[in-house]
Amino acid sequence: MNDVLEYLLTAPIAEAAPADLDQAWARHAALTEPFRSPVDRAIAGGFAADRLGFAFLSGYQEALRQLLPEVAGAELIAVSATEEGGAHPAAIRTVLEPAGDGWIVRGTKTFTTIGEYARWLVVVAATGAVVDGRHQLRAVLVEAGQPGVTVTNRPPLPMAPEIPHATVLFEDAVARPLPGDGYADFLKPFRTVEDVHVLAATLGWLVRVGRTAGWPQPELQRLLAAVAMVRGLDLDRPDSPGVHIALGGIFAEFARLLEQSEPLWQQTDAVTRDRWERDRALLATAGRVRAKRLETAWRRVAAAAE
Structure with missing residues (x-):
């Protein structure tokens, strides 16, 4: 049906x-x-x-x-955007940098929903470029199980405690940029x-x-x-x-x-x-x-x- x-x-x-x-x-x-x-x-x-x-x-x-239909599949995905200052472009300190033929991300996200269970993380990172006074962001796909990713659970919230949240540390984690602007798109x-x-x-x-x-x-x-x-x-x-x-x-x-x-x-x-x-x-x-x-x-x- x-x-x-x-x-x-x-x-x-x-x-x-x-x-x-x-x-x-x-x-x-x-x-x-x-x-x-x-x-x-x-x-x-x-x-x-x-x-x-x-x-x-x-x-x-x-x-x-x-x-993001291009990342659709049976595995759990989580958005990793929020940092200590929030998720507005000016608050993003996590950086995306070229490394060889690919890309890496470095930084800390403070509130990633289902971070413990996610196989893939959609990470919002700054490229270092500034256009019209705004930091340019990209959304990148990061495999959560790689050595450059450390997931630390936060205490459960009073509501829906079955849904965990985590702090995620990225230390030169391999990343795949997704199309478009990380904030606008x-x-x-x-x-x-x-x-x-x-x-x-x-x-x-x-x-x-x-x-x-x-x-x-x-x-x-x-x-x-x-x-x-x-x-x-x-x-x-x-x-x-x-x-x-x-x-x-x-x-x-x-x-x-x-x-x-x-x-x-x-x-x-x-x-x-x-x-x-x-x-x-x-x-x-x-x-x-x-x-x-x-x-x-x-x-x-x-x-x-x-």
Whole structure:
């Protein structure tokens, strides 16, 4: 079956809980194989997840596959961008340098999601060039298991502790540059693409919760309507003001949906309900940045209309 809406309503619900992140990803890979688009795989992967953290994993991975189809595969990938001063171009101190016939990276990334489990790291590094007052960045692909890469786990976060984060030290690690500008063509659009796919996976997971707990049909209808809205976004143009404005509307509808469904959580089992209360803050972590992108999108629309 490759109709993801029908799949959400009729597919069997896997009951066995994954033992760890690797098992959660293996389940995602097995159950989402029939679906062609990354957003549909994120939705189906969220439905396969037994908790919000593993739904996030599905969305995060499929966002990378949407933006970087050339690195798509069965192995886990992680974005390694954030440094001590953040992930803005001016804060990037990790450097990319030529070495023989190839390239190497050197520096420290302070917050790499699933760093411990990733086979490949997409590292954002500075080239040393400055154009129009801005550091030029490249996104490069680095194999995590090579000798020049040291991954050190950070303490688990209070929310979604199943998803680890790490500090990663690069010491002349061999790297393969990816096409385009590391900020404009990767890091900036990735934040939007990630928002879309994580929301898609969350909605898939909520359908699973609702079906398991016997939520009423009107609630499942609202969830599927939100899924359809997410699927309708044009992710070939993630920098479009229209995409940001539409996504802002979808998030507003999603917030209302969560508020309306609040009483229904009393019908869910205690473990699922307690995890939801623990992990729901995960959905708000990018809210401030998303609000700024929405303001910028409206300003761009206003400027174009003048």
